[in-house]
Amino acid sequence: MKYQITFWMLVVAAVILLAGIAIMAGSIQTLLKSKSFQDKKKKSSGGDALKTIALLAIGLLFSGSAFAAGAPQEENPIFEPAMSDIIGMVIVDVLLLFIFIYFQRVFNNLASELLPAKAMKEKNPWFKLNKVLTDAVEIENEETVMMDHEYDGIRELDNNLPPWWKWGFYFAIGFAVVYLLNYHVFQYGDLQYEEYEKEMAIAEEQKQAYLATLKLSVDETNVTQLTDQADLDAGRQIFKNNCAVCHGDNAQGNTGPNLTDEHWIYGNDIVNVFTTVKYGTPNGMTAWGEDDMLLGHEIQQVASYVMSLHGTFAPGGLSPQGEKRDKVTPVTE
Incomplete structure (x- = not known):
């Protein structure tokens, strides 16, 4: 096409x-x-x-x-x-x-x-x-279409409009009637605004498909900290479904360490947290990146959620483990 x-x-x-x-x-x-x-x-x-x-x-x-x-042509009717x-x-x-x-x-x-x-x-x-x-008049017959008035020796001819021009004019009228009936009366066709909306919807689908391919390619070399509330909510849900059993429903710690204090065992920036979640730790932390238990963008979401818990001190939290570190500037680019 x-x-x-x-x-x-x-x-x-x-x-x-x-x-x-x-x-x-x-x-x-x-x-x-x-x-x-x-x-x-x-x-x-x-x-x-x-x-x-x-x-x-x-x-x-x-x-x-x-x-x-x-x-070469493909078989196509x-x-x-x-x-x-x-x-x-x-x-x-x-x-x-x-x-x-x-x-x-x-x-x-x-x-x-x-x-x-x-x-x-x-x-x-x-x-x-x-x-x-x-429909032009021959030069030798121009007297038949010559008008009476004269200006500075210039005479005007009363020629007919060229048929090709009239045909174009009639075609334009017919086209306008068809256009009016098609778009405004019977509404078979889409007006410009409707076409725009449809094209924008198609573009949005293509954009989301492209972003989906980008999400699948998130790893420790290009991960950034997410700050949108929708991503943090998604990270919270992933945490509850997969991490709460070891870290507690509020990340206060259980068999795993407390994630709401100011102490960190394996580093406190987004790359460290992402790597920890993806590859696990020798202390028994599951490698959630193995066998695609969590995809790259899902690990990014849950790691960003964990980063957002820094210094919130959930009630009933376990004693601090690791090294106390100040909150670092989020890596968002």
């Missing part, structure tokens, strides 16, 4: 260019038939040039198709173009554009030399297309 719109827009551009080349070729052919060339070499070279360019255009189409088909297909179509479009420009130059040169009377001009496909698109 990533390149589909671009690819098909390039395909449409190629089709339009081919149609223009075909119309231009028909116009050139009409001009060539309008007069007998005395110099057969000129006539032959002109015909050969047209044949060469026509063969080149056909070759471009086949080469573009082969270029697109040569790229919906064609999904790759970047190689886009590049191939861009090359085809550019070459077709050069051919169209060349045809136009040939036509202009021939028209300036060979264009016969008005009857022949009206039969020319290129002029017919121009007439349909612009």
Whole structure:
């Protein structure tokens, strides 16, 4: 789906260019038939040039198709173009554009030399297309649309609006009606604010998925102390489920040491506490990081919760163990 719109827009551009080349070729052919060339070499070279360019255009189409088909495609009922297909179509479009420009130059040169009377001009496909698109009045007939007033010798023409402009205007009106019905009456489509909300929801999901991958990668080399209340509450719950049996419900100590005083056995910063919880201690502390009993971010949460208990002195706490240390500045970055 990533390149589909671009690819098909390039395909449409190629089709339009081919149609223009075909119309231009028909116009050139009409001009060539309008007069007998005395110099057969000129006539032959002109015909050969047209044949060469026509063969080149056909070759471009086949080469573009082969270029697109040569790229490996997965089995999928919906064609999904790759970047190689886009590049191939861009090359085809550019070459077709050069051919169209060349045809136009040939036509202009021939028209300036060979264009016969008005009857022949009206039969020319290129002029017919121009007439349909612009509805322009011929220069020799401008008096029919010339207005009465004159300023400094300048006369104004009352030309009709070009049909292509009116068609675009009518299309805009039709598009506006469809847009109104689709988005405001039947509400099939989402308005900009709703699209924004949906895109923000998708972005939030992607963000959470990314953060989840980061949480799994937390270890003693990049751990930081969490201070958000939600993380501390999660750490408290993990502590109650896994640590309270040894350290007491309020971390006052049981078979394990008191975690609410100012004494520490294995260090009092977040890295020390994280390492202690993850790898355990020789005194019987369980290595909660083994066999993924606790994941990296869960150890970070419970270690941050333990850090927050420093100096709270829970009632009924065991006697201090280890070394008394002042509270350190949390490692939060």
